[in-house]
Amino acid sequence: MGVLQPKDGGHVEFKDNIPIYLQIKQYLYRQIITGKLKPGKKIPSVRELAVQLTVNVNTVQRALQQMNFEGILYTKRGEGNFVTEDTTLLDKTKRELINAELDKFVHSMNSLGVSDEQILKSLSEYLKKERE
Amino acid sequence: MGVLQPKDGGHVEFKDNIPIYLQIKQYLYRQIITGKLKPGKKIPSVRELAVQLTVNVNTVQRALQQMNFEGILYTKRGEGNFVTEDTTLLDKTKRELINAELDKFVHSMNSLGVSDEQILKSLSEYLKKERE
DNA sequence: TTGGCTGTAATACACCCATAATACACTATC
DNA sequence: GATAGTGTATTATGGGTGTATTACAGCCAA
Numbered sequence: 039m040g041v042l043q044p045k046d047g048g049h050v051e052f053k054d055n056i057p058i059y060l061q062i063k064q065y066l067y068r069q070i071i072t073g074k075l076k077p078g079k080k081i082p083s084v085r086e087l088a089v090q091l092t093v094n095v096n097t098v099q100r101a102l103q104q105m106n107f108e109g110i111l112y113t114k115r116g117e118g119n120f121v122t123e124d125t126t127l128l129d130k131t132k133r134e135l136i137n138a139e140l141d142k143f144v145h146s147m148n149s150l151g152v153s154d155e156q157i158l159k160s161l162s163e164y165l166k167k168e169r170e
Numbered sequence: 171m172g173v174l175q176p177k178d179g180g181h182v183e184f185k186d187n188i189p190i191y192l193q194i195k196q197y198l199y200r201q202i203i204t205g206k207l208k209p210g211k212k213i214p215s216v217r218e219l220a221v222q223l224t225v226n227v228n229t230v231q232r233a234l235q236q237m238n239f240e241g242i243l244y245t246k247r248g249e250g251n252f253v254t255e256d257t258t259l260l261d262k263t264k265r266e267l268i269n270a271e272l273d274k275f276v277h278s279m280n281s282l283g284v285s286d287e288q289i290l291k292s293l294s295e296y297l298k299k300e301r302e
Numbered sequence: 303t304t305g306g307c308t309g310t311a312a313t314a315c316a317c318c319c320a321t322a323a324t325a326c327a328c329t330a331t332c
Numbered sequence: 333g334a335t336a337g338t339g340t341a342t343t344a345t346g347g348g349t350g351t352a353t354t355a356c357a358g359c360c361a362a
Contacts, residue, residue: 055189055348057319072283083338094321099340116329116338136282140296143275150268151204154297161293164272165286189349215308226351231310248308248358 050091058093062101065091070110070121071132078123081111182223190225194233202242202253203264210255213243 050065052058069075081087084102088095102119105111109127111119122128147157182197184190201207213219216234220227234251237243241259243251254260279289 055192057187059319060187068281072281084340085338095339096322096341097320100319102339113339114329115327115340118338132282136279136284136292137296139275139278139282140293143271143293144296144300146271147268149200149204150264150271152268154300158290158294158297160268161272161275162290164269164276165290168276168286191349216310217308227309228311228352229350232349234309245309246359247310248360250308 059097059100059104062087062091062093062098063105066101066105067110067131067135070128071135075121077121077125077128080118080120083118191229191232191236194219194223194225194230195237198233198237199242199263199267202260203267207253209253209257209260212250212252215250 050061052061066075066081075081082090084095084098087093087098091098102111102113106113106119109124110122110131112122113119144154144157147160148154152160182193184193198207198213207213214222216227216230219225219230223230234243234245238245238251241256242254242263244254245251276286276289279292280286284292
């Protein structure tokens with residue numbers, strides 16, 4: 039398990055048992071979705087990311103390759119990686135990610151024996167407690 | 171990715187990128203928490219589970235060993251594995267699992283830029299759509 | 303006691319992931 | 333052109349996971 043301190047003061051904790059390169063993808067997707075990395079802008083170089091995340095260059099490269107293939111990034115060889123300017127794709131991606139989370143959550147709760155009605159109750163109680 | 175059809179007609183889909191033995195643990199935990207496997211009762215043998223889940227015996231064994239160590243199961247060598255009768259532990263486990271799901275979900279949504287207020291809205295909308 | 307069920311252990315093999323180290327290819331700038 | 337920064341490719345090594353196979357150990361009923 040690694041704990042990292044990227045420039046923006048945020049942090050990324052790597053979970054065991056999930057490939058790091060996937061967690062890097064997730065991290066970057068969220069940076070992009072939330073506008074911390076903006077459309078058309080250059081993201082940190084593979085070597086810089088590797089240092090920030092205390093991870094090997096190859097592992098970063100693997101994540102970026104896939105994101106490039108997925109269209110969320112584009113690569114200019116010799117220059118760097120850039121966030122797509124396709125805001126339609128970005129919006130669509132955000133909606134899909136959120137929906138995937140909802141899906142996963144509801145299924146998990148159901149399989150723990152929590153009905154749909156109870157889910158809403160549990161959640162609002164949880165959020166209430168969290169605010170204290 | 172494997173898809174299985176245990177006796178009860180349910181199904182377990184293995185996700186790539188997460189160790190199978192952990193998914194087996196999760197599956198069994200949920201069977202126990204929801205009362206499909208009852209306190210004091212024998213669970214299927216390692217070999218039977220291995221067949222049901224189309225997985226190797228060693229992989230099942232690994233999951234059961236950990237659950238035994240965690241106290242949710244106890245083993246009678248030569249007889250089988252049995253669900254603990256410690257209902258206090260079972261209740262506590264259920265609460266912890268649910269809380270962990272809530273925690274994970276809220277953090278995920280937050281990191282996608284969804285505020286606590288929006289989370290509740292999104293969820294109730296999602297549940298509404300799901301009912302159609 | 304035997305046979306058949308149970309859990310347990312050990313070995314060997316293959317695959318994926320991650321690292322480390324090195325080298326190469328492209329771009330911009332001085 | 334040289335240099336520094338970028339992405340890319342290659343090789344070797346180690347660890348975790350999952351399988352397959354074989355063997356051993358305990359319990360129970362016929």
